[in-house]
Amino acid sequence: MGRIVLENVTKSFGETEVIPPLNLTIEDGEFAVFVGPSGCGKSTLLRLIAGLEDCTSGAIKIDGNDVTKVPPSKRGLAMVFQSYALYPHMTVRKNIAFPLRMAGMDQSDIDARVDQAAKVLNLDAYLDRKPGQLSGGQRQRVAIGRAIVREPAAFLFDEPLSNLDAALRVGMRMEISELHNKLETTMIYVTHDQVEAMTMANKIVVLQAGVIEQVGSPLELYRTPRNKFVAGFIGSPKMNFIEGDAAQKLGAHSVGIRPEHIDVVEANGQWQGTVGVAEHLGSDTFFHIHNTGLAETLTVRAIGDISLTHGDTIHLNPRADEMHRFGADGLRIA
Amino acid sequence: MAIVAQHTKFSKIAWPILAWLVALIFFFPIAYMVMTSFKTDADAVKPEMLFSFTPTLENYANMTENYDYWRFATNSIITSVAATIFTLVVAVPCAYAMAFNPSRGTKDILMWMLSTKMLPAAAVLYPMIFLTKSVGLYDTHFLIVMVLSLINLPIAIWMLFTYFKDIPKDIIEAGQMDGLTTWGEVREILIPLAWGGIASTALLVFIFCWNEAYWTVRLTTTEAATLSKLIEGNRAPEGLFFGRLSAVSTAAVGPIVVLGWFCQKQLVQGLTFGAVK
Numbered sequence: 047m048g049r050i051v052l053e054n055v056t057k058s059f060g061e062t063e064v065i066p067p068l069n070l071t072i073e074d075g076e077f078a079v080f081v082g083p084s085g086c087g088k089s090t091l092l093r094l095i096a097g098l099e100d101c102t103s104g105a106i107k108i109d110g111n112d113v114t115k116v117p118p119s120k121r122g123l124a125m126v127f128q129s130y131a132l133y134p135h136m137t138v139r140k141n142i143a144f145p146l147r148m149a150g151m152d153q154s155d156i157d158a159r160v161d162q163a164a165k166v167l168n169l170d171a172y173l174d175r176k177p178g179q180l181s182g183g184q185r186q187r188v189a190i191g192r193a194i195v196r197e198p199a200a201f202l203f204d205e206p207l208s209n210l211d212a213a214l215r216v217g218m219r220m221e222i223s224e225l226h227n228k229l230e231t232t233m234i235y236v237t238h239d240q241v242e243a244m245t246m247a248n249k250i251v252v253l254q255a256g257v258i259e260q261v262g263s264p265l266e267l268y269r270t271p272r273n274k275f276v277a278g279f280i281g282s283p284k285m286n287f288i289e290g291d292a293a294q295k296l297g298a299h300s301v302g303i304r305p306e307h308i309d310v311v312e313a314n315g316q317w318q319g320t321v322g323v324a325e326h327l328g329s330d331t332f333f334h335i336h337n338t339g340l341a342e343t344l345t346v347r348a349i350g351d352i353s354l355t356h357g358d359t360i361h362l363n364p365r366a367d368e369m370h371r372f373g374a375d376g377l378r379i380a
Numbered sequence: 381m382a383i384v385a386q387h388t389k390f391s392k393i394a395w396p397i398l399a400w401l402v403a404l405i406f407f408f409p410i411a412y413m414v415m416t417s418f419k420t421d422a423d424a425v426k427p428e429m430l431f432s433f434t435p436t437l438e439n440y441a442n443m444t445e446n447y448d449y450w451r452f453a454t455n456s457i458i459t460s461v462a463a464t465i466f467t468l469v470v471a472v473p474c475a476y477a478m479a480f481n482p483s484r485g486t487k488d489i490l491m492w493m494l495s496t497k498m499l500p501a502a503a504v505l506y507p508m509i510f511l512t513k514s515v516g517l518y519d520t521h522f523l524i525v526m527v528l529s530l531i532n533l534p535i536a537i538w539m540l541f542t543y544f545k546d547i548p549k550d551i552i553e554a555g556q557m558d559g560l561t562t563w564g565e566v567r568e569i570l571i572p573l574a575w576g577g578i579a580s581t582a583l584l585v586f587i588f589c590w591n592e593a594y595w596t597v598r599l600t601t602t603e604a605a606t607l608s609k610l611i612e613g614n615r616a617p618e619g620l621f622f623g624r625l626s627a628v629s630t631a632a633v634g635p636i637v638v639l640g641w642f643c644q645k646q647l648v649q650g651l652t653f654g655a656v657k
Contacts, residue, residue, distance in 0.1 A: 098553050119559035131550035135572045148559035192558070 047109045048122075048199035048232030049074045050095060055104035057090055057256075064090050065256040067104065072200075072234060072249070074109075077226050080236045081243040081279070082253035088236045089204055091253070095234065096125050096202050108199055119148070124193035125202040128209060130185045132177040132192075138164075139173040142191040149196075163191040166225075183214045190225070200232035207242065219245060240280055244268070252276050274376040277302045283332065283347065285370070288340045298371035298379055305332070305347040307368035310354075315361025319344060324355050335360055410637070416626035424622035439627030447610060449631060456606040456632075459521055459596075460589035463528035467536050467585050470529070472578070475540035476570060480552055490541065493534040501594050512599060519603045524596055528589045535588070536581050543577030544570065580646045583639075590636050607632035 050072040057065040065087050072078045080088040093099040095106060097118035105114045113121045124145070132141050142163055146156045164170050167187040177185055186206060193201055203222070207215045223246050226233050237243055243250050244264045252259040252267065252275070260272040264280075271277035277285050285302045293301045308317075310333070319338035324331060331352045335344040346362060354360055371379040416424050418435040443449045478486045512518040547570065555565050571578065593608035600609055611632055614625045640647060 096557065098556065118553075118556045123557070125554070125557045127550045127554060129548055129550045131548065131554035133551065133554075133569065145558035148564070192554075196558075 051107040053105045056102045058102045075230050076248050077233045078249045079243040079247035080251045086253045087256035088253050092236045122199040124196045124198035126189045126206045128205040130189045138188050145196045159195045163194045167191050182210050203235040274372050283345045286344050292340045299374040300372045302370040305345040307365045308346045309363045310348045311361045315363050317362040321358045413626045417630045419623045421621050421623040439623045443627050452607045452610040459524040462525045463589045464586045466529045467532050471536040475537050479544035519600045521604045524604050527595045532585045539581045543574045547573050
């Protein structure tokens with residue numbers, strides 16, 4: 047079990063309020079991702095749940111028990127740190143066994159659990175090595191192993207993949223998702239990378255300046271962003287925003303449309319402009335278009351290879367039903 | 381290429397020569413002292429006998445038989461070991477707290493501790509003597525241990541603080557998540573990870589304690605007198621008894637030189653204050 051409820055939680059460092067009153071529920075078995083730009087308070091929020099920081103006010107409940115004043119190790123949570131935070135003087139086996147040894151478990155039970163975790167994470171061959179002799183990906187697996195053996199109510203991941211190279215990151219992303227499917231344990235995952243958020247989460251919590259901007263499934267956030275911030279943050283490449291008179295004509299203070307929702311046509315398009323940069327990926331083509339009279343640069347994603355290049359005139363048809371309209375306050379107009 | 385080759389050739393010859401020269405200059409006083417300790421007091425002052433003399437163990441025999449060398453040596457060992465242990469027992473938790481739970485005042489406290497090293501010792505000499513005599517602590521092991529510890533605490537805390545700062549806070553926090561108590565963090569993480577730093581600190585503090593003369597000479601008479609006091613006692617205003625003085629000095633610095641020889645690596649690490657690792 048691992049249902050985590052935050053009730054009016056706040057956090058201040060001295061005079062600075064990092065997290066204004068915040069309410070959030072993470073259901074048992076959910077994969078929740080906290081995402082937002084750096085400094086938005088997502089890591090602080092995770093540390094509050096872990097117990098590594100004290101709440102200034104409010105309550106944190108795990109499975110109905112108030113753990114606000116409970117020390118980290120007694121909350122039944124396990125954390126994986128960005129820096130892996132392995133004990134460099136211990137072998138992999140001892141690292142993974144450490145929380146169990148601290149809990150006073152029998153050596154035979156410890157060995158059984160460590161061996162099982164090592165098997166799940168493909169670490170069997172490395173159990174007698176020290177962390178310094180492992181690659182980044184292997185170290186991250188050891189850190190996950192140390193979390194798994196505790197059989198926690200929930201896993202907390204603090205940007206666990208940001209120290210890995212791009213190829214490894216994609217692999218580890220899959221492994222963590224598979225682990226979640228296998229264990230069905232609650233996971234809370236902090237990242238600034240919206241691609242990680244979209245690919246892994248059941249529930250995304252978008253934060254800005256300590257405030258929750260929106261909570262929802264990846265596709266809910268993609269299809270119906272509550273405000274301009276979420277609309278701009280979720281989705282890659284970023285949503286295009288049309289402001290001013292052009293937006294007024296379309297009936298809003300500003301209008302957002304995703305690059306993949308603008309079709310490239312041969313002639314007589316509703317919009318037209320000049321191709322600035324064309325990125326040909328084979329499967330897709332990204333155009334960065336100027337002189338549209340709508341926005342400084344309009345990004346368009348076209349399927350397949352379209353042979354327009356720099357300086358060419360391009361004709362476009364936006365899909366009217368995929369446009370997002372926002373009011374002056376930045377909120378979505380239904 | 382030619383210039384590079386020349387340059388390398390020059391460095392290969394010149395640098396070792398320079399290094400040896402400097403080493404010899406530094407080593408000469410010690411060599412001189414050791415040689416003099418094997419001369420009679422009469423021979424010791426004759427310039428023509430600087431290198432050619434008939435070695436004698438008279439001074440050493442005299443030292444152990446008449447001056448009770450072993451008592452002074454025992455006192456030096458007891459006070460230096462006890463003061464080193466006490467210093468570490470106070471400094472490790474102190475540096476731990478400042479490295480991992482710093483408050484706004486931590487930096488100021490560190491600077492303040494170092495500033496105590498700037499206090500002229502002579503300024504508090506007489507108050508110290510009167511005070512310790514009036515409470516009956518004068519010439520006791522306890523007093524010397526306390527004084528040595530207090531003198532060395534700032535430097536020990538600074539050194540340990542620098543070493544502990546290098547340990548990522550994440551590892552300590554991982555320990556907290558895994559169920560470590562504060563004492564557990566120190567025992568399971570801090571000490572194993574900073575072992576080299578703690579050893580260097582202990583070694584330096586021990587050497588400083590052993591070499592301390594200002595307070596040990598002035599706050600002791602016989603009971604707690606250390607080897608510094610023995611050397612001081614053999615100093616004659618007329619400059620006589622050089623042989624005897626040299627024997628006492630050699631016997632006093634001998635153990636620490638040997639210790640330093642075996643622990644060169646740790647010492648260099650300690651003296652560079654954790655900057656080179």
